[in-house]
Amino acid sequence: MNEPPETISEMDHDKVLEQASNWLKDGHKVALATVIETWGSAPRPVGSQLAIRDDATFTGSVSGGCIEGDVVTRALDKLDGGAAEVVEYGVSDAKAWEVGLACGGRIRIMIEPVEGNA
Amino acid sequence: MKAEILSELVRARAEKRPVVLATRLSNGFEKLVYQTDTQAEKWLVEAVSEVLRADKGRVQADPDGEDWFLNPFNPPLRLVILGAVHIAQPLSKMAELANYDVTVIDPRTAFASEERFPGVTLVTEWPDEAMEKIDLDTRTAVVTLTHDPKLDDPGLHAALKSPCFYIGALGSRKTHGTRVERLTEAGFSEDEIARIHGPVGLAIGARSPAEIAISIMAQMTERLRT
Structure with a gap:
């Protein structure tokens, strides 16, 4: 069975690392974001991941869609040799409220570029 | 990274x-x-x-x-379905969506066919032999759907001797009553037999095969996560 090449379906959400690895093999630059801690009613559990490609295509999720935009922007900034970074989002933080973690939870996310070639 | x-x-x-x-x-x-x-x-x-x-x-x-x-x-969760019957079709699809590796066991090759279960691992040996080859660990669920004691019971025996996290057996209360009698005769204790969910699935009034599959998936998820 042939996989549709550019379709990113719900099914792929637990194949985030595999997708990241394939993008790397195709010559793309890739970053990963991972939920490392949560407090309160966080939308996605610890360990949830998002893979971001250099053209801003992404797969997976680290929230219910609330903060992905900000995470993707930060990830893209790291693709040319940036370092890993831990970012905290929550209602107590005015900036985070702007990007919209409206569920009242708080989460810490690690964002890191993948270095080297596959 | x-x-x-x-x-x-x-x-x-x-x-x-x-x-x-x-x-x-x-x-x-x-x-x-x-x-x-x-x-x-x-x-x-x-x-x-x-x-x-x-x-x-x-x-x-x-x-x-x-x-x-x-x-x-961790490796994916695993679901072993005994009986390639109608309910097994939606159940195997739903379990795949929930990231289970699905194996369907049924020696009746008319049931366990690639056409009916595209992409699913099918085993057409007798359940006792088939179950022996599968490591029923704490990340495995076992569901029997055949209604036929000859096929279901060997699967339940294997499941009860294993640490698998969920065991479900299709059948009415009456069917389950006679099943409990057979398992008791086979030497299983009351506590052991109580691990079996029968009638299988959460009581959501499910009627169609797909709805019954939903009730089974929901109960498996409950056992796994709570």
Whole structure:
């Protein structure tokens, strides 16, 4: 069975690392974001991941869609040799409220570029 | 993350080896630690074993006070369905969506056919032989759907002797009553037999095969997560 090449379906959400690895093999630059801690009613559990490609295509999720935009922007900034970074989002933080973690939870996310070639 | 670490992690997942990705948060340094790895530092070996068992990542300080994020990658959950009957079709599809590796066992090849179960692992041996070859571990669920004691019972025997996290058996209360009698005669205790969910599934008034599959998936999820 042939996989549709550019379709990113719900099914792929637990194949985030595999997708990241394939993008790397195709010559793309890739970053990963991972939920490392949560407090309160966080939308996605610890360990949830998002893979971001250099053209801003992404797969997976680290929230219910609330903060992905900000995470993707930060990830893209790291693709040319940036370092890993831990970012905290929550209602107590005015900036985070702007990007919209409206569920009242708080989460810490690690964002890191993948270095080297596959 | 280094590309080599990513490809090793992807390979470990393909080979279904349990592994933990450990990341030092101060500088992003990463390494992979396997369950079988005894070379790593003592605190890490212990922590790796715990997060794999809990199937849940956490941030933990090492003896020097450095914070690490430990992210476990366990092999997929597994569902063994005995009986390639109508309900098994939606159940196997739903279980795949929920990231289970699905195996359907039925010696009746008219039922266990590729046309009826595209992409599913089909085993057409007798259930006792088939079950013997499967490691029914704590990440495995077993559901019997045949209605036929000749086929269902060997599967239930194997499941009851294993630490699998869920056992479900299709059939009415009356059918389950006679099943309990047979299992008691076979030497299983009341507590052991109580592990079986029969009638199978949560009571949501399910009627169609797909609805019954939903009630089974819901009950499996409840047993796994609560």
